Amino acid sequence: MVEGLLYAGAYILAGAPKIGKSFLVAQIAYHVSTGQNLWGYKVHQGTVLYLALEDDFQRIQSRMFMMYGVNDTPNLHFATAAGKIGNGLDEQLKNFVQEHPDTNLIIIDTMQKIREVGGEAYSYASDYEIIGRIKQFADQHGICVLTVHHTRKQQADDSFETISGTTGLLGCADGSLLIQKKKRTELDATIKVVGRDQPDQILYLKKDPQTQIWNLEHMENELYKEPPDPVLNAVAKLVSLECREWIGSPSELAEAIQTGMASNALTKYLNVKAGRLLEEYHVGYENKAKHSGRQVKLTYMLIESTACEVAEE
Numbered sequence: 001m002v003e004g005l006l007y008a009g010a011y012i013l014a015g016a017p018k019i020g021k022s023f024l025v026a027q028i029a030y031h032v033s034t035g036q037n038l039w040g041y042k043v044h045q046g047t048v049l050y051l052a053l054e055d056d057f058q059r060i061q062s063r064m065f066m067m068y069g070v071n072d073t074p075n076l077h078f079a080t081a082a083g084k085i086g087n088g089l090d091e092q093l094k095n096f097v098q099e100h101p102d103t104n105l106i107i108i109d110t111m112q113k114i115r116e117v118g119g120e121a122y123s124y125a126s127d128y129e130i131i132g133r134i135k136q137f138a139d140q141h142g143i144c145v146l147t148v149h150h151t152r153k154q155q156a157d158d159s160f161e162t163i164s165g166t167t168g169l170l171g172c173a174d175g176s177l178l179i180q181k182k183k184r185t186e187l188d189a190t191i192k193v194v195g196r197d198q199p200d201q202i203l204y205l206k207k208d209p210q211t212q213i214w215n216l217e218h219m220e221n222e223l224y225k226e227p228p229d230p231v232l233n234a235v236a237k238l239v240s241l242e243c244r245e246w247i248g249s250p251s252e253l254a255e256a257i258q259t260g261m262a263s264n265a266l267t268k269y270l271n272v273k274a275g276r277l278l279e280e281y282h283v284g285y286e287n288k289a290k291h292s293g294r295q296v297k298l299t300y301m302l303i304e305s306t307a308c309e310v311a312e313e
Contacts, residue, residue: 001032001104001144003042004198008104008142009174010135011195012111014149019181020189021148023212025107026050026063028146032105033076039203039216046104046143047075049096051082053113067211075102085114085133097141108134109148131172138174151178189214231259231266232273236281239300246298250287253296267296 001007006028015021031038035045052060060078077100083089097103108114115130131147138145175195181188191203204217234257238246248256250263261269267287270277274285284299 001044001046002028002038003044004201005038005041005177005193006105006144006146007174007195007198008138008144009196010131010138010172011144011146011175011177012131012149012173013146013177013179014151015179016151016181016184018184019179020207020212020214021179022052022055022109023063023067023207024179024214025109025146025148026067027213029076029105029107030064030068030073033073039219044104045075047077047100047102048105048107049077049079049093049100049103050107050109051079051114052109053080053082054110056080063212067213082108082114085130089114090133090137093137097143103141104143106138106143106145107148108145111147111149135172135174188217229273229276231257231261231269232277232281234259235270235277235285235298236283239283239298241300244300246296248296250294250296267294270296 013021013025028038029048029050030036031043032046033048035043037043055063057078057080060080077096083092093106096106111130134145134147175193175198178192180190180192187207187209189205189207191205193201193203199221201219201221203219205214206217207214235253238253238256246253246256250267254261254263254266257266259266270285271287277283277285278301282301284297284301286297286299288295288297
């Protein structure tokens with residue numbers, strides 16, 4: 001939808017309350033609906049639905065007039081009420097897309113307004129499920145669904161961990177945009193962008209105090225460093241310069257690293273994380289079928305040494 005910034009899938013835009021998120025998503029919505037490039041990013045025009053669930057129409061109209069005057073766009077639609085995810089919203093979005101087949105962006109402001117509140121509201125499973133439902137809809141229709149969410153006050157080593165809720169939100173989303181200010185009253189802000197199929201980057205923005213439009217000052221790429229992985233760390237400890245190879249069954253591997261993961265879950269996890277295991281920990285991972293069952297082989301990739309076998313063939 002916005003090349004280098006927003007693609008088809010489920011995205012999260014997070015930031016502290018009153019930091020300017022609604023003006024930011026209104027700006028994105030306007031550019032996508034008109035096809036005007038945004039901050040040098042190429043925009044693909046399409047119909048946009050903006051669920052402004054914390055506003056009323058008068059407030060929306062005042063905001064858009066402040067930003068763009070009387071320059072209206074027929075491809076931008078607003079709604080101030082919607083059902084909950086899994087309880088009305090799915091059907092409402094489906095009907096809108098059927099009525100507007102050129103839709104390529106839906107904005108939900110905010111996530112809290114569409115989630116069912118209950119005892120498990122902030123569990124990993126429920127967070128993963130709500131983004132999973134949004135992602136399923138986005139993927140099915142080939143559109144981008146951008147959901148606005150809040151950050152919490154607690155600090156964290158990884159700034160994306162300040163997003164309210166659990167890591168289930170980030171784990172399922174295709175990408176995340178985190179808007180931050182040093183002081184709420186400042187006009188300067190940064191947007192950190194991470195995504196599955198796009199380079200990590202930081203945008204340095206400055207708000208026009210008259211129009212409230214965010215203007216790009218400059219940008220830089222920043223490689224997002226994933227936090228340490230305790231499972232990969234435990235696996236990597238099984239091999240070293242002195243003992244270059246470890247060979248055993250999946251169940252023996254699960255017993256050796258003592259992380260509490262079942263053997264089948266562990267091997268599936270390592271199948272996905274094999275690239276990171278090799279790149280960061282210098283450990284090669286193989287999982288092959290043998291006559292006696294599946295066999296896992298770990299190889300320390302830096303120096304040739306003697307082999308250690310845990311399982312008998």
